[in-house]
Amino acid sequence: MFYLILANLYLAVFFAFYWVALRNQTFFRWNRACLLGGLVLAFVLPALDISAWYAYPNAYPQYLIGNGEPVVVEAGAVDVSQPESLDWKKLLVAIYAIGCAISFLFFLLRMERTLHRLRTFRPGAAFSFFGAIRVDKNLVGYEQIEAHEKVHAKEWHSVDLIVMQLVKIVNWFNPIVYCYEHALRMQHEYIADGITADGDKLGYAELLVARAMGVEPVVLSHTFSNKRWLKRRVSMLLRDKSRTRSLLRYALLLPVIGILGVFSIACNQQQSNGRQPSLSVEPVADTVGGLVSVAENIKLFSEQIGKNVPYAQEAIRDKKQGALAFTFEKAENGHIEHIKFLNELWEGQQEQVLRVLQSKRVDSLAPIGKYLATIEFRLSGKGGMSDEMLPPPPPVPAEYTILSPIVIVGFPPKVTRRSEPKSTRAGQNAKQNEEAKTILKDAVSGNQVFQSVEVNPEPQGGMRAFMEYIAKNYDYPQEAIEAEINGKLLVSFIVEKDGSLTDIRLIEDLGYGTGDAALRVVRNGQKWSPGIQNGQPVRVAYTLPIRLNLQQ
Numbered sequence: 001m002f003y004l005i006l007a008n009l010y011l012a013v014f015f016a017f018y019w020v021a022l023r024n025q026t027f028f029r030w031n032r033a034c035l036l037g038g039l040v041l042a043f044v045l046p047a048l049d050i051s052a053w054y055a056y057p058n059a060y061p062q063y064l065i066g067n068g069e070p071v072v073v074e075a076g077a078v079d080v081s082q083p084e085s086l087d088w089k090k091l092l093v094a095i096y097a098i099g100c101a102i103s104f105l106f107f108l109l110r111m112e113r114t115l116h117r118l119r120t121f122r123p124g125a126a127f128s129f130f131g132a133i134r135v136d137k138n139l140v141g142y143e144q145i146e147a148h149e150k151v152h153a154k155e156w157h158s159v160d161l162i163v164m165q166l167v168k169i170v171n172w173f174n175p176i177v178y179c180y181e182h183a184l185r186m187q188h189e190y191i192a193d194g195i196t197a198d199g200d201k202l203g204y205a206e207l208l209v210a211r212a213m214g215v216e217p218v219v220l221s222h223t224f225s226n227k228r229w230l231k232r233r234v235s236m237l238l239r240d241k242s243r244t245r246s247l248l249r250y251a252l253l254l255p256v257i258g259i260l261g262v263f264s265i266a267c268n269q270q271q272s273n274g275r276q277p278s279l280s281v282e283p284v285a286d287t288v289g290g291l292v293s294v295a296e297n298i299k300l301f302s303e304q305i306g307k308n309v310p311y312a313q314e315a316i317r318d319k320k321q322g323a324l325a326f327t328f329e330k331a332e333n334g335h336i337e338h339i340k341f342l343n344e345l346w347e348g349q350q351e352q353v354l355r356v357l358q359s360k361r362v363d364s365l366a367p368i369g370k371y372l373a374t375i376e377f378r379l380s381g382k383g384g385m386s387d388e389m390l391p392p393p394p395p396v397p398a399e400y401t402i403l404s405p406i407v408i409v410g411f412p413p414k415v416t417r418r419s420e421p422k423s424t425r426a427g428q429n430a431k432q433n434e435e436a437k438t439i440l441k442d443a444v445s446g447n448q449v450f451q452s453v454e455v456n457p458e459p460q461g462g463m464r465a466f467m468e469y470i471a472k473n474y475d476y477p478q479e480a481i482e483a484e485i486n487g488k489l490l491v492s493f494i495v496e497k498d499g500s501l502t503d504i505r506l507i508e509d510l511g512y513g514t515g516d517a518a519l520r521v522v523r524n525g526q527k528w529s530p531g532i533q534n535g536q537p538v539r540v541a542y543t544l545p546i547r548l549n550l551q552q
């Protein structure tokens with residue numbers, strides 16, 4: 001519906017431009033081209049959308065609460081005994097569909113009448129439809145009239161009329177469409193008049209006036225003369241040719257097209273933001289008792305890559321850090337394939353990643369579908385972990401799901417004065433490695449956001465109490481109940497060092513106010529006890545799945 005509104009708005013803009021700037025110009029073929037081009041652009045520009053060109057992952061990955069078990073919110077269906085409010089949207093759609101059907105029937109009727117007139121001969125006939133020309137040879141000025149109709153056939157003017165009839169079917173409610181058709185027909189007549197009357201404009205004008213009396217028009221054909229158009233046609237026929245510099249008027253159409261294109265992109269971007277396309281993983285099976293989710297497989301898949309992909313010693317020695325992004329696909333009951341690296345790092349690192357991806361263990365854990373993964377190679381130690389946000393991966397098509405970054409930490413060699421037992425150093429390095437792999441960067445503030453910590457954040461009363469709070473206090477929107485909306489919502493947030501919930505975002509939305517209600521209930525929740533790492537409170541990111549279950 002939004003697309004249709006934009007298309008008709010643009011149609012009005014192009015017609016207004018023609019009416020103000022081009023209507024009185026004698027560049028008739030240019031006018032026809034502008035009218036047809038405006039007609040095409042009016043339906044192309046509203047579809048412009050570049051949001052898929054820059055689909056980047058969120059600033060931090062989302063980790064599902066309770067291993068992906070959703071909060072189940074139930075609501076009763078609408079009581080059919082209660083009077084239902086009138087659904088204006090459905091009513092408008094029904095009226096529009098009926099109007100389209102009626103317009104289509106009128107189109108068929110016009111086609112039938114036109115074909116019937118082509119099959120039968122009537123005294124005084126003078127019209128054409130495509131290559132079929134019907135002119136009564138007894139008419140005065142037969143040669144000029146026939147030449148006029150041949151111009152219509154040669155220029156394929158009937159194609160324009162058919163296109164306009166189809167446009168009228170889907171835009172029957174817009175009066176501008178009928179003005180647009182009239183303007184296009186007039187340009188057809190101006191073109192044919194100008195070519196036919198070349199050398200004797202006054203005599204041709206007299207023929208038009210004489211012929212205009214008592215002519216019955218045929219809807220989809222071109223008639224030689226029409227009373228309604230007579231004054232305008234004679235005026236344009238005798239008009240002096242427009243100056244060549246007037247062609248610059250057509251260049252003014254370019255900024256108009258540019259403005260409409262930018263407006264379309266902005267509108268479609270706003271629509272995309274409202275829909276909040278999902279970057280999260282869909283569940284495999286879903287029940288009230290639990291959730292068997294792809295998220296667990298992705299977690300294991302990422303862990304296997306993190307454990308088996310080595311950080312090149314040469315890169316560690318040269319203190320190199322970076323990110324390697326790649327896409328892959330996996331079909332059901334298939335293997336990882338179509339692996340494509342989107343950027344390059346130091347020599348040999350891609351081969352190491354490719355070897356791990358092709359191993360049986362990683363291949364078996366890889367999720368089904370199309371994914372974009374990023375491996376971040378970072379150095380441990382003071383000043384080693386860069387405070388700058390790594391550049392996002394190159395954009396990929398919207399059908400690719402973006403996985404959370406996999407962090408691999410390298411430990412530069414340290415110069416120590418005292419040697420320690422190998423077993424002690426190995427244990428410390430292993431502990432540091434496990435702790436470092438939990439660290440991610442927050443793109444907004446630069447503060448560290450943790451994936452897992454020694455002491456997890458805890459809602460007051462425990463996680464089960466928090467989920468019960470969501471289920472009891474979620475306000476199921478009446479609009480969603482009436483539309484019988486069921487499905488899953490995803491809300492992400494960060495548990496801050498003081499236990500407050502911040503950066504609350506809607507990752508998946510079902511529309512009809514369901515996402516706004518989810519954001520409200522999370523914002524109104526009480527503080528948590530913060531996560532603890534190395535004896536200090538830290539920030540931890542979570543995602544809360546909410547399952548809406550409308551009881552029938």
